[in-house]
Amino acid sequence: MFCYRKPKPSDNKIWACLLHLSFNMWEEYRSPESPDENFRIRGYLPDLQLSELLWSDAMKKMADEGLNMVVIDLGDGIKYKSHPEIAVNNAWSTTRLRNEFRKCRKMDWNPFQN
Numbered sequence: 001m002f003c004y005r006k007p008k009p010s011d012n013k014i015w016a017c018l019l020h021l022s023f024n025m026w027e028e029y030r031s032p033e034s035p036d037e038n039f040r041i042r043g044y045l046p047d048l049q050l051s052e053l054l055w056s057d058a059m060k061k062m063a064d065e066g067l068n069m070v071v072i073d074l075g076d077g078i079k080y081k082s083h084p085e086i087a088v089n090n091a092w093s094t095t096r097l098r099n100e101f102r103k104c105r106k107m108d109w110n111p112f113q114n
Contacts, residue, residue, distance in 0.1 A: 047090055078093075
């Protein structure tokens with residue numbers, strides 16, 4: 001999924017950021033040498049690791065700073081109706097995702113999901 005903003009006439013470049021809603025689809029190894037059981041260098045985590053405050057602040061800050069595209073890797077952070085088994089615990093529902101789309105539109109972001 002990505003969000004874009006209508007560029008200013010003077011803009012001739014894409015200024016973008018990649019956000020991962022969840023990272024488990026890219027990491028599946030936990031280092032056995034980890035000195036602390038709670039400190040995971042790399043590895044699968046069964047719960048969504050998203051900071052709600054960071055999410056909101058990041059979207060607003062990117063809009064304020066003039067970014068014109070955000071690519072959001074949804075991964076296992078969404079509980080899809082067709083395949084709920086791939087979602088982590090506390091994953092966003094599709095309703096929650098639609099609500100986030102509404103918030104994005106209020107900040108002049110145009111969400112697009114293919």
